[in-house]
Amino acid sequence: MACLNDYNYEILLSHCTLRQGEEFIRSKYWETYYFEPGFQVLGLRTLGEGAIPVAIEDNTDDTIIFTYTKPCMGTFVLRIPGVPDEVKRVRTGYTKSLTLDRWTGSSGKTARAEAITCPLDVSLRNFNYDILSHFKTFRECEKFIRSKYWETYYFPPEFRVLGLRPLGKDYIPVAIDDKDENNLIFPFHDSTMGPLVIRINGVPSEVKRVRENYSKDLTLKKWKETS
Numbered sequence: 705m706a707c708l709n710d711y712n713y714e715i716l717l718s719h720c721t722l723r724q725g726e727e728f729i730r731s732k733y734w735e736t737y738y739f740e741p742g743f744q745v746l747g748l749r750t751l752g753e754g755a756i757p758v759a760i761e762d763n764t765d766d767t768i769i770f771t772y773t774k775p776c777m778g779t780f781v782l783r784i785p786g787v788p789d790e791v792k793r794v795r796t797g798y799t800k801s802l803t804l805d806r807w808t809g810s811s812g813k814t815a816r817a818e819a820i821t822c823p824l825d826v827s828l829r830n831f832n833y834d835i836l837s838h839f840k841t842f843r844e845c846e847k848f849i850r851s852k853y854w855e856t857y858y859f860p861p862e863f864r865v866l867g868l869r870p871l872g873k874d875y876i877p878v879a880i881d882d883k884d885e886n887n888l889i890f891p892f893h894d895s896t897m898g899p900l901v902i903r904i905n906g907v908p909s910e911v912k913r914v915r916e917n918y919s920k921d922l923t924l925k926k927w928k929e930t931s
Contacts, residue, residue, distance in 0.1 A: 706747025
């Protein structure tokens with residue numbers, strides 16, 4: 705059985721609540737992932753209600769931060785360096801639905817239609833996605849989306865989808881898949897392939913955020929231009 709004393713650990717926050725521990729981690733470490741209660745970090749069992757935050761220290765690939773509760777002593781936020789294999793396991797094994805819910809604010813508060821900063825900014829590899837087509841220009845991407853998906857909304861250019869920055873200088877079209885309401889379609893620029901239209905599958909919380917927070921004025925304007 706793993707023991708905390710087996711590791712070179714540092715206590716970052718002492719005698720806190722689980723909520724305080726999560727807020728501390730989220731305020732300092734953007735690469736924070738979530739797991740089901742009972743998830744083990746380095747063999748150490750974590751406690752929590754609903755979701756367990758586990759962070760990777762900025763600019764490292766071997767340092768992990770998480771909340772840990774010791775009986776009779778309370779809850780602490782710990783930092784353990786020198787564990788690259790565990791960092792890799794966290795990055796590849798986190799619970800996507802929990803992580804999306806916690807970062808987009810869908811669990812409890814209405815999410816704002818603004819950029820969200822979270823580990824999902826990193827790349828598309830975090831999602832189950834399909835490349836529907838590739839084009840030479842953004843306009844071609846927009847035309848493709850509008851021709852195939854009637855439920856297309858528009859957002860200002862700073863809007864992000866699941867932490868990803870869509871392609872679009874003046875505005876961004878984001879569509880809901882007609883065949884599956886859990887999927888989103890939007891233009892995306894890849895440094896190698898250029899402008900793409902991608903579909904990200906299985907993200908109902910983000911679909912809800914899109915439907916609730918799109919720019920009504922911009923959407924109405926764009927639909928009138930092409931009607």
